[in-house]
Amino acid sequence: MPRSRMSRSASLALALWAGAASGQGLPEPLTDVPGDPAAGREVVVTRERGLCILCHAGPFPEVPFTGDLAPDLTGVGARLTVPELRQRMVDSRVVNPATIMPPYHATDGLARVGERWQGTTILTAQEVEDVVAYLATLTEDGT
Amino acid sequence: MRAALALLLLAPPAAAQDDRRTGYDDMTPELQAMQDDPVGNPGLFWVLDGEAMYSAAPDTGAESCAGCHGDGETAMSGVAARYPAWDEALDRPVDLAGRIDLCRVRHQGLPPLERESDALLSLTAYVTNQSRGLPIAPDPDPRLDGWREQGEDLFTTRMGQLNLSCAQCHDDLAGGHLAAALIPQGHPTGYPLYRLEWETMGSLDRRFGNCMFGVRAEPFGAGSAEYVALELYLKARAAGLAIEAPAIRP
Numbered sequence: 318m319p320r321s322r323m324s325r326s327a328s329l330a331l332a333l334w335a336g337a338a339s340g341q342g343l344p345e346p347l348t349d350v351p352g353d354p355a356a357g358r359e360v361v362v363t364r365e366r367g368l369c370i371l372c373h374a375g376p377f378p379e380v381p382f383t384g385d386l387a388p389d390l391t392g393v394g395a396r397l398t399v400p401e402l403r404q405r406m407v408d409s410r411v412v413n414p415a416t417i418m419p420p421y422h423a424t425d426g427l428a429r430v431g432e433r434w435q436g437t438t439i440l441t442a443q444e445v446e447d448v449v450a451y452l453a454t455l456t457e458d459g460t
Numbered sequence: 461m462r463a464a465l466a467l468l469l470l471a472p473p474a475a476a477q478d479d480r481r482t483g484y485d486d487m488t489p490e491l492q493a494m495q496d497d498p499v500g501n502p503g504l505f506w507v508l509d510g511e512a513m514y515s516a517a518p519d520t521g522a523e524s525c526a527g528c529h530g531d532g533e534t535a536m537s538g539v540a541a542r543y544p545a546w547d548e549a550l551d552r553p554v555d556l557a558g559r560i561d562l563c564r565v566r567h568q569g570l571p572p573l574e575r576e577s578d579a580l581l582s583l584t585a586y587v588t589n590q591s592r593g594l595p596i597a598p599d600p601d602p603r604l605d606g607w608r609e610q611g612e613d614l615f616t617t618r619m620g621q622l623n624l625s626c627a628q629c630h631d632d633l634a635g636g637h638l639a640a641a642l643i644p645q646g647h648p649t650g651y652p653l654y655r656l657e658w659e660t661m662g663s664l665d666r667r668f669g670n671c672m673f674g675v676r677a678e679p680f681g682a683g684s685a686e687y688v689a690l691e692l693y694l695k696a697r698a699a700g701l702a703i704e705a706p707a708i709r710p
Contacts, residue, residue, distance in 0.1 A: 364639065368622070371639045382640035386633055410623075417633070419622040429619045431678045439621060 342400030343407060347422065347442035352450025360440065360448050361390075367448065368419070368439070376455060387418065394455040402449045406440070421445060481634075482647045482701060483709055495708040503585060503654040503706025506578070506661045510586025513579065520569035525583075528567060533590055540588035541703050542599045544688050544695070553607055555688050557584045557663065575682035581661045585652045588705040595700045596649065604692055611693025614686060620677030626690075629671075647698040648691060650707025657710065664691060 346352075360367040362377045369375075374383040375390030397405070408423040409416040420427075421440045440448065484492060495501055515526040529535040543556040554562065560583050561572040573580035598604075616627040629638070630646035637643065651664040658666075665687045669679040680686040 382637075384639050385637045417624060417628055419624070427619075427621060427623055428617060429677045430621050431673070431676050434621045434676045437621075 342398060342402070342404035344400040344403075346446055347403075347407070348446050350443060350446070352443075352446035352448070354447070354451040354454050357444075357447035357449070357451030360444050361451060366440075366444075372418070376457070390452065390455060392455060392458045394453045395458070397452075399449060399453050402452045403445070406445045406449055406452075421448075478700075480647065480698070480701060481645055482649045482698075482704065483644045484650065484704055484707060486642055486644055487708070487710070491708050491710060495704070501654070501706060501708065503652070503661060503708070506582040506585040506652070506654075507589045507706060509578070510582035510584070510589075513583050514586055518568045518570050522568040522570075525563070528563075532586065536587045536590040538591055538594055538597070540591040540705070541594045541597050544604075544692050545599045546601050546603050552685065553604055553688050553692060555664075555683065555691055556587060558683050558688070560584060560587070576663060576666060578661070581652050581663065584663070585661065585706050588652065588703065591703040592705065593702050595702055596695055596698050598692070598696050598699055607689045608692045608696055610686075611689035611691070614690050615693055620672065620675035622675040624675045626671065646694065647701055648694045649698060649701050650704045650709065653705060653707040653709055655709045661706070 358377075361369045361375070362380050364370055364380075369390075370377070370380050370383045372384040372387035373390050374385065375393075377383075393402070404411060405418070406421050408420040409418040410420060410423075410426075419439055422438045422442060422445050424430075424436065424438060484495065487495070498504075511532065513525075514532050515524050517524045517527065526532060526535075540556055543559065544553040545559070546552075547554045547559070547562065550562075557575065557580055560580065564570040565572055573583075598608075614626070615630075616625050618625045618628070626646065629643050634643050634645045648664050651667065652661050654661050663682065665682040668687055668690060669682070672679040
């Protein structure tokens with residue numbers, strides 16, 4: 318029977334190590350092409366692509382059902398800097414080892430990933446940049 | 461958690477202080493009525509087929525299920541409420557569908573039925589239906605303890621590309637919404653059950669596979685040691701809750 322104790326503690330150690338640097342987030346973009354907020358919004362509101370709306374509500378009235386497991390994304394661009402947003406998209410475990418938010422652009426410390434997803438990340442580097450660019454535009458408090 | 465599990469097995473919490481909810485408790489009154497309907501519950505088609513199979517003598521010349529066990533309504537009462545159980549020959553526990561297949565092979569000279577086949581779902585649904593309303597009462601055989609612990613380990617281990625454990629959803633986030641879907645506590649009281657989304661009957665293993673696929677993990681096989689361990693843990697976690705198979709789920 319598979320045990321992932323090893324990988325769990327390994328990823329925890331990694332998270333603690335990286336946590337020390339997480340104050341700054343990830344200042345370096347993942348790609349040379351600047352993120353496109355419109356493309357990023359498409360990823361966020363398309364359930365099968367971003368999965369975001371499974372957990373998060375936000376300023377997207379066209380989405381009929383959003384989950385209630387995570388903070389509302391309204392105004393998140395005012396609460397967090399671009400490097401902080403990028404860090405949470407790439408790997409939220411660095412900020413909160415107990416997070417339920419999936420790591421969108423990291424493959425370490427994962428157990429029993431299905432065959433068709435092995436070696437892939439949930440979002441590509443460019444998609445992460447697009448989503449970050451979109452989130453950065455969410456500066457209205459929504460009230 | 462281990463201590464809590466042992467406690468659960470010894471003394472299911474009194475109903476008054478029990479905050480466990482089944483999928484039935486969370487359904488609309490319409491779906492509850494469909495499940496409770498003694499003729500309209502679609503799962504009963506499988507139960508009826510299973511009843512016929514239970515008493516039909518195989519053409520191998522061997523006894524029918526009823527020939528060995530006697531009348532299903534008495535002989536099979538309570539069996540599903542205590543499964544999975546230990547199999548001496550295999551030296552490991554088996555689930556109810558596994559037991560039925562072993563009986564076919566060992567005592568009826570028949571080939572095993574395929575997992576998720578209508579025939580195996582029918583026999584399992586018929587046998588489980590004889591425990592309807594009875595409290596889940598896990599087998600106290602101490603050889604099962606280690607298996608339950610392995611089941612608990614699996615339940616609490618993050619897996620898949622989305623890196624979520626069963627426990628994160630069904631212990632920590634139960635009652636919350638994953639998009640529109642209410643996250644249930646995940647009690648195995650209703651299986652095999654008729655799921656409207658599947659448009660058919662399905663086993664607990666099929667449900668496990670759906671949840672694992674949902675987090676983009678590689679599912680274990682139906683009837684695998686891992687699924688039997690998970691079921692053993694979930695049955696201990698649900699000890700005292702009533703069997704409601706064949707249930708309906710949206």
